[in-house]
Amino acid sequence: MAEISELLRCYGWDARWQEAWRSAYGPDVPSPRVGTQPGAIEPARVIAEHRGGLVVVCAGGEHPALPAGTLRRRRKREPAALPAVGDWVAALPCTPLTPAVIQAVLPRRTVLVRQASGSRKSAGGAAVEAQVLAANVDVVFLVNALDAEFNPRRIERFLVLAAEGRVEPVLVLTKADLCADLDAAVALASRAAPGVPVLPVSARTGHGLAELEPFLHGHRTVALLGLSGAGKSTLVNRWLGQARQAVGEVDAAGEGRHITTHRALLALPGGGLVVDTPGLRELALWQAEAGLAEVFPEFERPAAACRFRDCRHAGEPGCAIAAAAEVGEIDPERLESYRKLARELGHQRRSDKLRGLDARRARKSDARMSRAIKDFNKHQRK
Ligand SMILES: Nc1nc2c(ncn2[C@@H]2O[C@H](COP(=O)(O)OP(=O)(O)OP(=O)(O)O)[C@@H](O)[C@H]2O)c(=O)[nH]1
Ligand SMILES: [Mg+2]
Ligand SMILES: [Zn+2]
Numbered sequence: 001m002a003e004i005s006e007l008l009r010c011y012g013w014d015a016r017w018q019e020a021w022r023s024a025y026g027p028d029v030p031s032p033r034v035g036t037q038p039g040a041i042e043p044a045r046v047i048a049e050h051r052g053g054l055v056v057v058c059a060g061g062e063h064p065a066l067p068a069g070t071l072r073r074r075r076k077r078e079p080a081a082l083p084a085v086g087d088w089v090a091a092l093p094c095t096p097l098t099p100a101v102i103q104a105v106l107p108r109r110t111v112l113v114r115q116a117s118g119s120r121k122s123a124g125g126a127a128v129e130a131q132v133l134a135a136n137v138d139v140v141f142l143v144n145a146l147d148a149e150f151n152p153r154r155i156e157r158f159l160v161l162a163a164e165g166r167v168e169p170v171l172v173l174t175k176a177d178l179c180a181d182l183d184a185a186v187a188l189a190s191r192a193a194p195g196v197p198v199l200p201v202s203a204r205t206g207h208g209l210a211e212l213e214p215f216l217h218g219h220r221t222v223a224l225l226g227l228s229g230a231g232k233s234t235l236v237n238r239w240l241g242q243a244r245q246a247v248g249e250v251d252a253a254g255e256g257r258h259i260t261t262h263r264a265l266l267a268l269p270g271g272g273l274v275v276d277t278p279g280l281r282e283l284a285l286w287q288a289e290a291g292l293a294e295v296f297p298e299f300e301r302p303a304a305a306c307r308f309r310d311c312r313h314a315g316e317p318g319c320a321i322a323a324a325a326e327v328g329e330i331d332p333e334r335l336e337s338y339r340k341l342a343r344e345l346g347h348q349r350r351s352d353k354l355r356g357l358d359a360r361r362a363r364k365s366d367a368r369m370s371r372a373i374k375d376f377n378k379h380q381r382k
Helices: 006-010 015-025 069-074 152-164 182-192 209-215 232-240 289-295 297-304 320-326 332-355 359-381
Strands: 042-050 053-058 061-067 088-092 100-105 111-115 130-135 139-145 168-174 198-200 221-226 263-267 273-276
Touching (some): 006 053, 015 088, 042 100, 053 088, 069 100, 130 221, 130 263, 139 152, 139 209, 139 232, 152 168, 152 182, 152 332, 168 182, 168 232, 182 198, 221 232, 289 297, 289 332, 297 320
Parallel strands (some): 139 168, 139 221
Antiparallel strands (some): 042 088, 053 061, 111 130
16 A cells, blocks of 8 residues: 555544545555646645635645545535635646546544625525635534633533534633633633633633643644634744734724635644634524534433424413423523424424435435546546
């Protein structure tokens, strides 16, 4: 078997990815060829996403890339199908005249996906789109500035998104230097995120940064999500040891001005990988029922005792959740959040059904694609 490229290893390629590749495309990782000849397909990781296209890193270095037409068409049936930052993909190498062409996305280990902003209204017939924020992320830092208003409801949303994508969440409270009562802030955040590490830091004074270090090693991928102006890029620059990501000023209203404009995966000198993202103004969930159940476990058991199987816990007769709330077993604010998120996901389910999104069909076409690529490579090797 061909040796694993050191560059790919730095970007997180490991024995498990090698295995995934092997089972999809055969025993060899074909070596890239240069020149205008079409080369064999090779593994690459998507490291940036611009309006104009993608950037991938493969054994030979960084290249501009575009998804193949087959992937773009698949998006209609499977909204999260397009390659995104963090994805491992099978790409045809670029030539001096053409970008690399991404033929397939290796099955994601984890994924952070939201409903694309502006697509919430499905009633008027507008398509509801999924947007992959980052793929194959090990840990997500939910970044919240301590000078901004703290909104537990936003945090819950983030936690559901992380749980759904099987990504370990860490709550990072930035700008600790601007906070008068750190203990109170941490206590408040911990209430919204039971069981999740809550780490106050200051990029200005260095306070708490050492606590983040353990996450930034060993070719693991950490994604940063949060409002604009929360201080994500400032942290990334600190870890990079250079001012590579532009950072912005915060205006009088305490809002950042969307300084980071595209998602990018960056390799840190210490071996870790970070995904810097543009500030998220809204975070609409995308098919996250499992994540919801994980973040609100206290509603799972009582809900099973509700009289109606599709009980919305909003005043239906025989509602076990309402009964539990009455005797004070349930935090009414969390119940309100849970209800709201469940309602939102319910709407989405129904509109998906109307559009006929069908996961089984998508998997079938996956298998077809990987067969086609195998054949293609066999042909190349002859
Ligand atoms: N006082 C203080 N200011 C900070 C700290 N970290 C970041 N800032 C400031 O917060 C502002 C916004 O920081 P950015 O790093 O650009 O924020 P961002 O989250 O990347 O914002 P977007 O790219 O727009 O999403 C800048 O003016 C930083 O100097 C900190 O720990 N303390
Ligand atoms: Mg930024
Ligand atoms: Zn109920």
